[in-house]
Amino acid sequence: MDFNHQILIALPDMQDKRFNQAIILVCEHNEDGAMGLVLNHPMKINTEQIFTDLDLNEPQKNHTVLDGGPLNKNCGFVIHQNNQLYKSSINIQNNLTLTTSKDLLDDISNHVFAEKWQFILGYSGWTSDQLESEIAENTWLTCPLDLDLIFNTPKEQQWKKALSLIGIDNYQTIMGAGHA
Secondary structure (H helix, E strand, O other): OOOOOEEEEEOOOOOOHHHOOOEEEEEEEEOOEEEEEEOOOEEEEEHHHHHHHOOOOOOOOOOEEEEOOOEEEEEEEEEEOOOOOOOOEEEEEOOEEEEOOHHHHHHHHOOOOOOOEEEEEEEEEEEOOHHHHHHHOOOEEEEEOOHHHHHHOOHHHHHHHHHHHOOOOOHHHHOOOOOO
């Protein structure tokens, strides 16, 4: 099954505490594995600090930096709500793009980028067939990508909202259950 551009929702009994109540945007999924970004685990730093460290002007709107996952914490990702491509961008779906190049940060710091965006450090990854196995073992639920969930829902409410998008309003009813 193809999980590209889906949202993974951690089940309440997730054993790996790094993914407690996580929702993850699956950016790429193929025969080699999968790569995704946790969208609701804030770090204790903000984009003003990141931009200062990169010798950039402060962004017009300061954001909390998200912890995208346990891998490569020095790698920064920006998801943004438009189709504009930069030097290192991939279009996830209509109106959602992932960029890793500094040219987008330059536009944000010069206040010429007016779209919604989120800065993320690190990512989550799975080897070949690992994600499929975890879903089959009831570790994750999936839901379709939802821009309102990503950009307009407070981080502390995203997990419950993701569950509600697939018809689950009482998370205690899904303890130990999942679907592929």
